[in-house]
Amino acid sequence: MDSCSSNASTKDFFLVGFPALQDFQTPLFFVFLLFYLLILVGNAIIITVVVVDRTLHKPMYFFLVNLSVLDVLFTTTTIPKMLAMFLANAKTISFRGCFLQMYSFHGLAVTEALILVVMAYDRYEAICNPLRYAARMTRRANAALAAGTWITALLIPVPVVLQTSRLAFREATRVRHCFCDHLAVVQAACPDFRADFQNFLGFSIAMMVSVVPLLLVTLSYIHIILSVLKISSKEGRAKAFSTCTSHLLVVGTYYSSIAVAYVSYRADIPVDVHVMSNVVFCILTPLLNPIIYTLRNKEVKSAVRKPKQRPGCFKY
Numbered sequence: 001m002d003s004c005s006s007n008a009s010t011k012d013f014f015l016v017g018f019p020a021l022q023d024f025q026t027p028l029f030f031v032f033l034l035f036y037l038l039i040l041v042g043n044a045i046i047i048t049v050v051v052v053d054r055t056l057h058k059p060m061y062f063f064l065v066n067l068s069v070l071d072v073l074f075t076t077t078t079i080p081k082m083l084a085m086f087l088a089n090a091k092t093i094s095f096r097g098c099f100l101q102m103y104s105f106h107g108l109a110v111t112e113a114l115i116l117v118v119m120a121y122d123r124y125e126a127i128c129n130p131l132r133y134a135a136r137m138t139r140r141a142n143a144a145l146a147a148g149t150w151i152t153a154l155l156i157p158v159p160v161v162l163q164t165s166r167l168a169f170r171e172a173t174r175v176r177h178c179f180c181d182h183l184a185v186v187q188a189a190c191p192d193f194r195a196d197f198q199n200f201l202g203f204s205i206a207m208m209v210s211v212v213p214l215l216l217v218t219l220s221y222i223h224i225i226l227s228v229l230k231i232s233s234k235e236g237r238a239k240a241f242s243t244c245t246s247h248l249l250v251v252g253t254y255y256s257s258i259a260v261a262y263v264s265y266r267a268d269i270p271v272d273v274h275v276m277s278n279v280v281f282c283i284l285t286p287l288l289n290p291i292i293y294t295l296r297n298k299e300v301k302s303a304v305r306k307p308k309q310r311p312g313c314f315k316y
Contacts, residue, residue: 011169012092013188016176017085020272029086035283036079042290043068046300053303059137060126060243061300063119064293066146067250070115071286074108077101078179078282085178095165098180103161105282106182106206109258111153112285113213116251118145120220123244128227153209157182160205164189164198176271181278182206203262210258217251242298249292250285257281 021028046068050061078101084090093101125133164182167189177184182202189198221244228240261281293300 011095011171011173013095013098013169013173013175013180013185015081015085015091015093015178015180016174016271017082017091017178018272018275019176020270025086025089029083032079032082032086032283035287036075036083039075039079039283039286039290040072042294043072043286046290046293049300049303056299056303059122059142060119062142063115063122063146066149067112067115067119067289070108070112071289074105074112075282075286077104077108082178082279093180095169098175098185099161099165102164102180102182102185103157105179106157106161107154110156110209111150112254113209114149114153115146116247116254117213117216117220118149119247120217120251121145123247124220124224126243127224127240156205156209160198160202164202167198177275178279179282184274206262210255210262214251214255221248246293250289253288253292254285257284 018028047065050056050065081090081093081101122137125136129136160182164186167186169189173188175184175188183199186198186202224240224244228237231237231240258281261277263277
């Protein structure tokens with residue numbers, strides 16, 4: 001058995017991938033390549049349409065652009081390496097590369113959760129405080145909200161990633177995953193009290209950065225629903241709700257996929273199911289977000305059909 005060492009900065013990790021699908025590497029490559037291209041094209045369309053069409057220069061779509069940029073970065077953190085694994089059997093990843101991927105993956109996942117909170121807050125202000133909406137959701141305020149979200153989310157994983165990098169690993173460390181997910185790397189470390197603590201700490205932080213944003217989104221929509229119910233006309237209520245449906249679908253998709261990923265780690269199920277549940281979390285929301293906002297949002301749908309205009313800065 002390989003000896004354990006905490007001085008692992010020169011070691012490579014071996015990504016196991018899908019053990020039961022080793023004979024289907026080429027089909028997996030083409031499936032994930034298709035998903036990746038759809039994610040890139042779909043989110044690029046959203047970004048381009050919002051920037052080009054001045055009628056979409058509103059706070060709601062400013063945050064949507066942030067979400068689309070985030071989805072592109074989030075999938076680029078993991079899918080290119082997965083494609084190399086499937087096509088060229090490139091399953092090794094350097095120690096530093098593994099922990100950089102881990103940090104990027106979890107930092108961007110937290111960013112998405114917080115962006116969804118900010119988008120819910122925007123809908124809360126628009127529906128519950130319409131007369132003060134323009135004064136509160138100014139260009140500067142929105143930039144501050146977006147910047148605060150990105151900075152906070154990208155700082156949260158730093159302590160856990162640094163502590164995990166100090167665990168003891170064997171000379172040939174096998175990570176039972178397609179990428180360097182925190183829990184998968186901790187499970188690949190030499191078993192000791194530090195690894196057990198990192199397992200517990202990582203899961204606790206993951207639950208916190210998922211549950212707290214979900215509670216904030218839920219609280220926002222409770223206020224929104226109460227305000228909408230006070231609108232006397234049926235048309236007014238329908239119009240108010242219609243501005244929230246796309247965001248609610250995105251929130252539902254995000255938290256459904258993340259719940260499956262969390263449960264799979266705690267359930268006694270095959271490793272392929274563990275890996276696939278996390279891969280679905282990586283791909284599903286970035287893939288569906290552009291589709292949801294293109295099909296369910298009338299303003300975006302209308303902007304996509306318009307002739308091209310000259311791009312301009314956000315002014316609202």
